[in-house]
Every structure is written in C-alpha cells, then in structure tokens.
Amino acid sequence: MSRRVTLQTVADAVGVSRTTVSNAYSRPDQLAPDLRRRILGVAADLGYAGPDPAARSLRRGRAGAVGLLFNEALGYAFTDPAAVMFLQGVAEAGEPAHVGLLLLPAPPGAPEAPGVRDAVVDGFLVYSVPDGYPGLRAVLDRRLPTVTVDEPVAPGPGPAPGFVGIDDRAGARAVARHLLDLGHRRVGVVTDRMAPDDRRGRYDPAGYREAPSRVGHERLAGYADALTAAGVAWPGVPIVEEFPNTVAAGRAAAAALLDVADPPTAILAITDQLALGVLLAARDRGLAVPGDLSVTGFDDVPAAALADPPLTTVRQPLVEKGRAAARLLLDLIAERPTRRVDLPADLVVRASTAPPRSP
Amino acid sequence: MSRRVTLQTVADAVGVSRTTVSNAYSRPDQLAPDLRRRILGVAADLGYAGPDPAARSLRRGRAGAVGLLFNEALGYAFTDPAAVMFLQGVAEAGEPAHVGLLLLPAPPGAPEAPGVRDAVVDGFLVYSVPDGYPGLRAVLDRRLPTVTVDEPVAPGPGPAPGFVGIDDRAGARAVARHLLDLGHRRVGVVTDRMAPDDRRGRYDPAGYREAPSRVGHERLAGYADALTAAGVAWPGVPIVEEFPNTVAAGRAAAAALLDVADPPTAILAITDQLALGVLLAARDRGLAVPGDLSVTGFDDVPAAALADPPLTTVRQPLVEKGRAAARLLLDLIAERPTRRVDLPADLVVRASTAPPRSP
DNA sequence: TTGTACGCGTTATCAT
C-alpha cells in the first residue's frame, strides 16, 4: 500500500515546491497557466483529490459552514413544517454566501453532544431549543458566533448570542380575543411540551424542574391576557400538554378536553400541528367545526389553509425567520454590527371559528 | 490582544503536558479524576473552548459528517416534500451513528462548487442529481465514499459510488395501464425538467445536449410501454416539460395540454407536485376531476392523499429511501460490503381517475 | 499515570 497522495507528493512529481502546487489550486493567478495545467494533470494522474479540507480549514481558520441545532431528533425536525420552512429560509440566505449547513444530531435525551463538539463550523444556529438543553450548553461552550431562534439563552462564557423571534404573546392575545369577541367563554388549551420534563396531561405551572420554553410561556401568557381581560378566570381554563408537536398528539390532547361533562366551545391550540389534530378529534366525536367547536392554531403552516375547515390561526413569517437568523449569524461571523430581530405575528381568520352554538 | 488559547496554554497553566490535557478531553479514563477536574477548571478559567475540531479531524482522519448534494438550490429542496422526506430518512439513520449532515450549496447554475471542495466530510450522498452536473463532478473528484440516489453516475476516478433507486419504469407502466384499463386513449403527459438544459414547453427527445435524468427517462419509458402495448401511438402523445418541480409549474404545463382543440381525457404527471398543479389547472377551466379529466401523479407525497380529489399515484418509500441511502453510505465508509438497493414503486388508486366521459 | 517526539496537510510570509 503506497503512502497517501498529498500536495508534497504532487510537488515532488512535478519538480516544483509545495507552495506552487497549493497555488495551482487556491490562487490560480499566482501561476503560469501552463505550469498550472501541468500540475493539475500530474495531480490527476497521481490520484490527488485536491487540498484536504480539514487541513485547509485548520490553516485558514474558517470552516465555510454553520451548525444547526434542533430541539428534537433530527428525523423529527423534517416532520415539522415550521422547522422545514425555517430551514428553507436559512438555506436561501446561506447559499449566496457559500456556507454549508451542518445539521447536528443532538437528541434531547443524550447528555453528550459529540456532534456539536466536533463540528467544523464558523458559528451556530439554534432553533427553538430552550435554555438548559445539554446540546445547547455544548454549543455555547464552543464560544463561536451563535444565534438562537425563539428561545433566548442566558449569556454564557462566549460572545453574546444573537436572537430572532416573534411576538408570541401578542399573537396569542389576538387569537384568544378573536374567540372572545365571537362570544366564547368556555375554552380549552392544547399545548406542546412546556419544558424538557416531557410531561403529558393536565398542565400545572408548578412542579417543573426545568425552565419552561419561552414560546410556550409567552403564548399561554397571551391567552391569559385576553381571557382575564374578558373576565374569564385563567387558572381554571383547562390546559392539556402533549408532545411531540404532531397531529397525533393534538388529537390525543383534545380527547382529554372534550370527553368531559361540560366540554369547551372553543379550543386554542398552541401550534397548527396540534390544531390539525384537534380537528380530527372533533370529527372523531361527530362534532362540527366551527358549529359545535371552534378551533384555532398558531404558525400558519401551509396545511392550515388546506385543512377542512381552513384554520383560523396566527401567522408568523417562518421562511423569513430562517433568512433573518442566517443573516444575523453571518453578520456576527463577519464581526459586523448586529441587532436582535423581532418578527410580527398576525391573526388570520379563516373558517374554523364561529360563535358558540349556545352561549 | 493575547494569543489564542490552545491545549498548550492550558497545559502550561496547569503545569502538565499537552498530552495530559488532550486526554482530559478525549480519553477521560487515562487520567486521575481530580487532575482531570483541575484541568477542566483551569481550561474554563482560561476560556479554552475545547479541542479544535479542524485540527482533531485532520489528525484523526475522520470528519464525523457526510455531505449532501441536491439537484436544485438548497432553498428549493426544502420546498419539495419528496426531498424533505428523503432527508428525514437520512437523518433517522444518521443520528444513531452520530454523523452530522452537511447540506451543500451547489446551485446547478454555478460551475464551481467550493462548498463541495471544502466540505469536511467522510462521504457524500447525492440526491437526484443527473450525471453531468458540475457539483456532482466535484463530489466524484473528492474520491470519497459516495452514494447516488435515483441517478446513477458513470464511475469516476474514485471508488465506485453506491446507488439507491426505485423501479420507476414499472411504476409508470402500472399507472399508465390503470388509465388505459379505465378506457382512456387520449392522454397527455406533464414532466419535470428532463435534462440540465432547462427547457420548457413541448418535449422533443432530440436536441438535448446534456444527458437526460434517469428518473425522467424511465418514467416516460414506462408510460410508453403501456401505451404502446395498448395500441396508442407513443410519439404522438403530447408531452410538456416544465420546471422546477412545483405545483405552479404543473399548473402551467397542464394549460398547454388543455387549451387545444381536442384535449386529453387524462393527464399523467411525472410527480405529485406537478399533478397537484394539473388539478388546479382543471379547476381553473371548470373541468371536473375525474369526471372530465383523470389525473395521476408519482411519488405519493402526503399532500397527494389530502388533495381534492385524492390523487391516484405511484407510491415510493421516500423516507425509507433516505434511510437506505444513509445506511449504504455508512457501510461504504466503514468498508463494509455493500450492494445496490432497489426499492418498490406501487400503484395507489384513489379518486382522481375514472373512465372517460366520452370514449 | 504522565511526558516526549513526531507527523497530520495545508497556507502565509517573506525572500528570491
């Protein structure tokens, strides 16, 4: 077995210095064109695959890629339309800058995050990962430029992370008020996991060991704002927690809300995915939406508009969120001045909401 | 400005050798636990971010990540449900192995593919990229373990690429035969780009400078098999080419097929996305599906079942394709024996097809 | 359990 082919091998074969071969690849203008051709030719004959990216990255101090961390298993992320749209935005903004996107495996369960430690990247994008997740700590420990999305983090040892988010509370307030304006007073709430504790069932704000997710907290607070202002006792509104953020989970959570003596006339779901599940649960029980039950979501993923009936929800600019996050990170990496980005969240009224049958 | 903190800095501060500090991070069992704690403590005080991944990767010869190349701009890939499901499968299979997924920016337009050249990876996954694309050449030049999906490539200078695909021809034949069995004889075809030439409009097999995509070629061949066998003259069936693979493109392509004197009673779309667009084009013209027009797709993405009417199509196991591709690549990287993987493609009859109104 | 010595493959700098 012969030794691995490197710049030196090629240099020796051509009879020039390593530097010249390097230039042939990385700075074509520093070279006589025909010498360059000769070098490339010999390299091809020798089976040289080009400058080693790891060595190159080590020497130059740049990686040409950014790492992405998700709050769930990677396979799941591609199941969540909101995450996919975010990724789309990131890709759109990153492509012109020629940066690769390194998706990191960091399941919430595993305390270690070897993928994060070994990632050859210039910075990190952290999507919707509440402070306290082990993978997030590993990211912060890398002390690289970092942007968190949706969930702000306590500043760590490294540079202060950038942040991109929306006004979840105002959005939630708007959709809850919409329901109240229609006349609803008996409402229920379906929420995704509120903290890494992985609880299911009746939500009880007390007793969480881990810090809650900002998004969950804010959306619930927005609902509370509106309901309280309308005289509906907020602790008293039934809230069911389920995960992950899927249609199936929404269906299950709605069951707990619906199968009681005096069911709500409207259900606020904290995400569209969950709301889609609530729609199914209503159908399971022969309940007409919005006749017997009004249902609202949050996010406005494409499926929301296509649902039957089309979902009243809160729109957030998901793709733009990805673009903004990527731009912010690129600015951070280039040491350009940056600022926090807050995107809007607007109520979108469609056909899944109507006045309650019996007020 | 002080010098950058490295293993050596920490070693000096603690009064041990570099090796020991390295072990503290990478081989905890080679160390007295309390010495390790002291080292880690000093490292934290010094602001040491841990072993540099580029240097580590250079030294060990492994990257812990695989590169992914797409046939379209990255931003677009997240728009294509089939691509997203593929990614989901890849992520599922890659996560247990702790491999990162490096999504590479390589727009078909750009002849250079710097992202590919600089990718610190152990292998490549190439999704649906026809031989001849510049980015693909760059991948092959890296001479790393590679798996191509859907489109086989001519063996290059490096190791022979693995391949994962489905029996597109059989699937296409089945769906075309289904239409023929229903009594259709006047059909039209809508296809995605057949080659990198980026043509739109009436398809003419001649005159392409670039090699055609295998998938497109095979699916058309499958249609031809069935139609010819039923006595329908294949060159004679109108075929319209559009791109990219989107609902909008399908709508536009269908218009060209429908707005003629003697329109087809059925349209075979080469992908579900395009078929969904055909459905829209039919609605635009007040044509009932399947009453006035039968429509078929290919892929069976989730939206196909949810369409109005639900789409008759050919199912391919998209997520499984991703898993298989990732497993194959991992095997290749580990120098385990591998084989080509062929997945099934099955006809799924739903409500978008029926006998023609007037035979 | 800890230290020594060397090499991983490249690019920046400066000289020629």
Place this chain on the structure above:
DNA sequence: ATGATAACGCGTACAA
C-alpha cells in the same frame, strides 16, 4: 513567478 520556512492545533505511539 517560484521557493523555503514556519506555523496552524492536535493525537498517538512509545517510553518513563
């Protein structure tokens, strides 16, 4: 236009 030299930061025999 080309070459010599010195980092870049780390892992791993091997010896102690």
